[in-house]
Structure formats: C-alpha cells, structure tokens
Amino acid sequence: MIAQLVAQAEAEGAGLVTLRAITEEASAAGAERALARLGLGDEGAVGDVRELRELLSAWRDAKKSAVRAVIGWVARVAFALVLIGIAFQAGLTGKLGQ
Template structure:
C-alpha cells in the first residue's frame, strides 16, 4: 500500500494552513533520506563496501537458483529415463523375451 496520496493530502493541508510548500517538501525529503539511512545502518549496509556486498549476495543467489534449476532438470531426466527403461522391460516381458535370457 502506497502512502503517496496521504502524503500529498497532508502537504496540501499544511499549505492551506500557511506552511510553505517548498519547506514542507524539503522536510519530507530529508525525513525520507534519514529513514533510509537508518534502515541501511540497521541492516549493516551503511559502509563503503555495502554495494559490493549486495552485488555479491545477488550473484550468490543467482548461482543458487541456477544450481537448483539444474538439479531439478537432472532429477526429472533420470526419472524419465527410469520410466522408459521400465517400460521397455515391461514390453520385453510381455512379448516373451524373458525366455531368451534364460
């Protein structure tokens, strides 16, 4: 849910009561930057290496997703091969090729 309309309404109300719109916008912008800085600091992303850390985490997450996708493809491939092998064995037994093995 976005607070944009509420903020616009509050700014309009303050302007109607005599507050300068430029000053109000500056206060809102400064409060937003302060809140963002606090949030980044709480997450430990307020240092100079934060951008590199986030990029490495994204790369690691991407590699994990690729590995997971490859693992699932391999599992599905083996299940299909096993199913086809069982089907061929079933057909061989049905046609009487089991007697040839003995």
Template structure:
C-alpha cells in the same frame, strides 16, 4: 549539515512561515532520506563496502538458482529414464523375452 538538522530546520520554517508546497516537499524528501539512512544503518548496509557485498550476494543467489534449476532438470531426466527403462522391460516381458532377461 546532517539530514536530521536539515529536517529540523525545515519543520521550524514550516511552523513559522506556514507550510507552502516547496517547504512540504523538502520536508518529505529529507524525512525519506533520513529514514532510508536509518534503515540501511540498522541492516548493516551503511558502510562503504555495502554495494560490493550486495553484488556478491546477488551473484551467490544467481548461482544458487542456476544450481537448483540444474538439479531439478537432472532429477527429472533420471526419473524419465527410469520410467522408460521399466516400460521397455515390461514390453520385453509382455512379448515373451522374459527368459532372456532372467
């Protein structure tokens, strides 16, 4: 029996016998399960290989984040080195060592 059939039966039961708490909870559970299946199907994640695809995407995203963080650290390092080199050059010129630099 599919979720849709089960949901239809539960709704019919609630209409005929009245909606007690157990029936209402079962309706909610089946409806949410059916909704989740529909969403996964619409997103293309209902096939058996979907968990592997999601794991691979997570690994790619983690690698991208690591690469991005490394690139930022390298760029900041180069900027700091450049500023320090300019500061050292300015100190050398200020102290009269400008002739040695030229």
C-alpha cells in the same frame, strides 16, 4: 536539516514545496538509519550486496540444473521400466536366458 525545514514550513504557512522537501529529507534520514541498522551503511555495502546477489543467482542456477537432472533421470528410469514391461508382455525374457 529536518528541524530547519519544519521551522520554515511553520513560518511560511507550510507550502507544498516545503512539505515535499521535509518528506524527502525525512525519507533519506530514515533510509540511512535503516541501512545502518542492517549493517549496510558503510562503503563496502555495495560490494557485499552485489556479491550476495551473485551468490543467490548462482544458487538459483544450480537448483534449476539439479531439478532438470532429477527430472531427466526419472524420465529415463520410467522409460526403462516401460521397456522392461513390454519385454515381459512380449515374452522376450525367456529368450534372453537361452
């Protein structure tokens, strides 16, 4: 198809419409080759890509939840340490042993 368009462009003096058609055909052929090289040129590729996107989304959600949980635990531990420090400063530790 590209060869026919190039021949047509030479015969017509390469009009703008013809050059655009050549560009579109070359782009489509290149995209098809690139997808085939990546293993995404078959019918099942759409489902595979959709599944990979879902997995990536789930991974991002899990990572976000894990970070939030760690931050929550760090905040709790820091608060507990502050309370223990206040207890020592107030002298409440001696009263706990009695």
